[in-house]
Amino acid sequence: MTTTASEALAAAADAARLAPSVHNTQPWRWVVRGDRLELYAEPGRQLREQDADGRLMVLSCGAALHHALVALAASGWKYEVDRPSGEPLAVVRAVEPVPADPHDMHRLQLLRVRRTDRRAVTEEPVSEEALDALAAGARRGGARLHVLRHDQVLQLAVMIEHAGEAESRDERMRAETAAWAGGERTGGTGVPATALPAQRPLTTVAERDFGVAGTLAAGEGHDAAANYAILYGDGDERPDWLRAGEALGELWLTATGRGAAVLPLSSPVELEFTRAALRRMLGEVGWPYLVLRLGVADPEHAGPPHTPRLGTDEVITVAE
Ligand SMILES: Cc1cc2nc3c(=O)[nH]c(=O)nc-3n(C[C@H](O)[C@H](O)[C@H](O)COP(=O)(O)O)c2cc1C
Incomplete structure (x- = not known):
């Protein structure tokens, strides 16, 4: 059992190690200062070639922030969050202990089982109702989800092919991957x-x-039953990217709870020309943060194992 605010915050930051991040870079760093937890981006783990602006780095930090808040709520702490526009990216204050809500405890369990699944999806589509729940999850986190129509999926396919070719032609990007x-x-x-x-x-x-x-057996399937979606929002600055990451975290736990598999596809966001094309697809009413494949993975076969994580001491400092 955690007792003090600072112990609860350290435990929350520890649970957030499981958050998804671009190429599993885990580009975050936490400092616990009494009843405050500060989140910083870790530029030493930024993808300099594929993510020169730090968009995906900050987005990954947002997912970690989301996971920390889920863990803090599950441990029975009321909190407040401040998101300054510079560094730290966020400051979480543990306000007071409150009775833990079973719903929050369930979300903590989902956080522990969530993972990226690159296997082919099955022929069963994610239901309309589940897609609505995912969109609501994205909104709760602070962004929005646009599920692509079939003609837009074909445009996306071309866009991703071009992005993939451009990245594989670029020696430095290849080396980074x-x-x-x-x-x-x-x-x-x-x-x-x-x-x-x-x-x-x-x-x-x-x-x-x-x-x-x-070495993952990905299956023979196609993606005919998959849905593709763009996670997007109103701005294209660091606070917006942080929110996008929080939205991704919330959407992904919602999906995990409903047996839906999420696969982020970030290459079209990494390049200027495909990011502009994604923005046109949104009717220029929003800024694209990430493309997501949503599907139902084969429940008969084991999914991929968990990916590794940095140790607690490598990402969390408890200030005296
Ligand atoms: C911002 C972001 C971008 C990502 N882009 C891709 C991608 O383009 N292709 C892919 O296969 N996985 C992508 N991922 C998934 C990560 O590789 C994955 O989260 C990481 O390896 C950790 O594994 P886990 O999600 O199974 O815990 C992305 C994840 C995030 C958060």
């Missing part, structure tokens, strides 16, 4: 071979090419 993907990943970061398909599924919209084959 290679530095974070494949193999065993004993350092606690990166995407291990066990999470990558042995063969990329034959889909209309291609999964990201990490440049290395993995």
Whole structure:
């Protein structure tokens, strides 16, 4: 049992280690100062080539913030959050202990089982009702979800192909991906071979090419029953990216609770020309943060194992 505010905050930051992040970079750092928990981006783990603006880094920090808040609520703490526009990205204040809500405890369980699933999806689509719940999850987190129509999915497929080609032509981008993907990943970061398909599924919209084959049996399926969506919002500054990450965290836990698999596809956001094309797809009413594939994974076969994480001491400092 956690007792003091500072212990509860440290435990929340610890649980947030499980949050998703681009290439599993875990580009965050937490400082516990009494009843306050500060979140900082860790530029040492930023993708300099694919994410020069830090959009995906801050978005990943937002997902970690979301997970920390879920864990804090589950441990029975009322909190307040401040999101200054610079660094720290967020300051969480533990206000007072309150009776833990079973709903929050359930969300903490979902946080522990959530993972990225790159297997082919089954022929069963995510229901309309579940898609609405995911969109509501994104709104609760502070962003919105646009589920693409079939003609837009075909446009997305072309866009992703172009983004993939552009990135694989670029030697520095290729080297960056290679530095974070494949193999065993004993350092606690990166995407291990066990999470990558042995063969990329034959889909209309291609999964990201990490440049290395993995060991995950991805199945024979297509993506005909998948939905593709754009997570988007009103602005394109760091506070907006942080909110987008919180929205991603909330949407993903909602999906996990409903047996839906989420696969982020960030390459079209990494390049200027495809990001502009995504924005046009949104009718220029919002700024695109991330593309998501939403589907139902095969419940008969085991999904990928969890990816590694940095140790507690590597991401959390408790200030005296
Ligand atoms: C902002 C962001 C972008 C991501 N982009 C991709 C992507 O383009 N392709 C992919 O296969 N996975 C992508 N992922 C999933 C990460 O690789 C994954 O979260 C990370 O490896 C940790 O694994 P886990 O989600 O299973 O815990 C992305 C995740 C985030 C948060």
